[in-house]
Amino acid sequence: MSRFSTSAQYTPADAVVVGAGIVGLAIGRALALTGRKVIVLEAADAIGTFTSSRNSEVVHSGIYYAPGSLKAKLSVDGNLNRLEPYCREHGVPFRRLGKLLVATDESQIGKLRELQENGRKNGVHLEWLEREEALKIEPHLHCVAALWSPNTAIVDSHRLMSEFQGDIESRGGSVALNSSAVSGGVSGGRLSLDVRDSSTGEVTHLAPSILVNTAGLQAQEVAGMLRGLPAEQVPKRYLARGCYFSLSGKPPFKHLIYPMPEEGGLGAHLTLDLAGQAKFGPDVEWVDSIDYTVDPGRAEGFYHTIRRYWPSLPDGALQPSYSGIRPKVSGPGDPNADFRIEGPKQHGIKGLVNLFGIESPGLTASMSIGDYVKDLLGLQEEPAAQSKL
Incomplete structure (x- = not known):
C-alpha cells in the first residue's frame, strides 16, 4: 500500500528525493538534518529493492578509483569517517574483515x-x-x-537503509512507496514534479524548492522528463x-x-x-x-x-x-567513469541535483554523497541535529 495517498499530506515538502535506494535515503537524511521537510519517493513497494539489495555489501577502502575523483574521495571518507561510527551508534552490523x-x-x-x-x-x-x-x-x-x-568491511545494508529511513521520519519527513515520478520541470525558476500512486492511479503535483534525482537505473529516464533541463545534461546509460x-x-x-x-x-x-x-x-x-x-x-x-x-x-x-x-555512464572499452553528481553550477537550475552512474562504491560513499549533495545546494546542517537522531 502506498504511503503517498493525499496531496495535502505531502505538498508542503521542501525537498523531494526520487529513489529510495541507499544513496537516496542517505541524501534524504542529510537534507532532513538541515531542517528541510523531505519526501523520498520510491516506485517499488519497498526501499532498496534494486541496485542497493543486489550487491556484495562490501565497504570499500578506495584502492581502485582515480586520485581526486568523487569515487575516491567519497568512498575513503565513507569508509574511514562515516559508516562505522554511524553503524555503531545505531546498532547496524558492521565488521572490518579486511x-x-x-x-x-x-x-x-x-x-x-x-x-x-x-x-x-x-x-x-x-x-x-x-x-x-x-x-x-x-x-x-x-x-x-x-x-x-x-579497512575493507562488510555491512548489513538493509538495516542501514532502515536506519536512514528512520532518521528521515524522526525529522518529520517520509518515504513514499509505490510512488513514481511521471513528469516535471522548471518554469519561472520553480521546480515541479507530478507523482503517480501506483495503487490508486492518483497523480499528485509537487512544487519543492529542492529536487534530487537519485533514481539509479532510472536516473536518465527521470532527468529526461524534466522540462527545462538541457538534453546534453543527461548522459547515456x-x-x-x-x-x-x-x-x-x-x-x-x-x-x-x-x-x-x-x-x-x-x-x-x-x-x-x-x-x-x-x-x-x-x-x-x-x-x-x-x-x-x-x-x-x-x-x-x-x-x-x-x-x-x-x-x-x-x-x-x-x-x-x-x-x-x-x-x-561508461560503456565497454571505455575508462571507468566517475560518479556524475550535478547541481546548479552544472545545469543552471536552482535546487536541482541529478546523480548518474552511482554504482560501486555507492554503498560505501552513501553518507558522504549525502553531505556532498547538501553542500552543492548550499545548505547547512542544523545545530545539534545529529544528537536529535
Whole structure:
C-alpha cells in the first residue's frame, strides 16, 4: 500500500528525493538534518529493492578509483569517517574483515604495484605481502603476492537503509512507496514534479524548492522528463549485469579475497556475509535491458577465475544466487567513469541535483554523497541535529 495517498499530506515538502535506494535515503537524511521537510519517493513497494539489495555489501577502502575523483574521495571518507561510527551508534552490523587483493602469477605484479600506489594517493592504508606472508593469513590461498587492506568491511545494508529511513521520519519527513515520478520541470525558476500512486492511479503535483534525482537505473529516464533541463545534461546509460554464485559448504577463508580487476568491474571476488557464508561475484556482462536472470552456465567462468586464487575449489560447489545491474555512464572499452553528481553550477537550475552512474562504491560513499549533495545546494546542517537522531 502506498504511503503517498493525499496531496495535502505531502505538498508542503521542501525537498523531494526520487529513489529510495541507499544513496537516496542517505541524501534524504542529510537534507532532513538541515531542517528541510523531505519526501523520498520510491516506485517499488519497498526501499532498496534494486541496485542497493543486489550487491556484495562490501565497504570499500578506495584502492581502485582515480586520485581526486568523487569515487575516491567519497568512498575513503565513507569508509574511514562515516559508516562505522554511524553503524555503531545505531546498532547496524558492521565488521572490518579486511581483504587480500592478490596477484596469482608474476605477470600481475606490475598491476598490483600500480594499485598499491593508487591506493596510497587516495590515502588508503595497504600492506604489501609476499607469498609466504599472505599464506600465513589465508593458508588455502594461491598467490605470488598480495595487498592487505585492513579497512575493507562488510555491512548489513538493509538495516542501514532502515536506519536512514528512520532518521528521515524522526525529522518529520517520509518515504513514499509505490510512488513514481511521471513528469516535471522548471518554469519561472520553480521546480515541479507530478507523482503517480501506483495503487490508486492518483497523480499528485509537487512544487519543492529542492529536487534530487537519485533514481539509479532510472536516473536518465527521470532527468529526461524534466522540462527545462538541457538534453546534453543527461548522459547515456550503459547496463552491466553482474551475477553472484554462492558456495555450498563452509569456506576456508576468514577474509575477503579479490583477484585483479577486470573491465567494468572488480573481478569475481570472494565475499563473506555477516553469518560467515561465502559468495562469489560479480562478473561483468554488458546488457541492453534490465534482466536479473542468472544463467547457471556462467559458473564455468567463475570456476576458472576462482581457481586462480583457490585451486582446491571443489567441483559442483557453486550455486546460482542472484544478480545486480550496474547503472554505468561508461560503456565497454571505455575508462571507468566517475560518479556524475550535478547541481546548479552544472545545469543552471536552482535546487536541482541529478546523480548518474552511482554504482560501486555507492554503498560505501552513501553518507558522504549525502553531505556532498547538501553542500552543492548550499545548505547547512542544523545545530545539534545529529544528537536529535
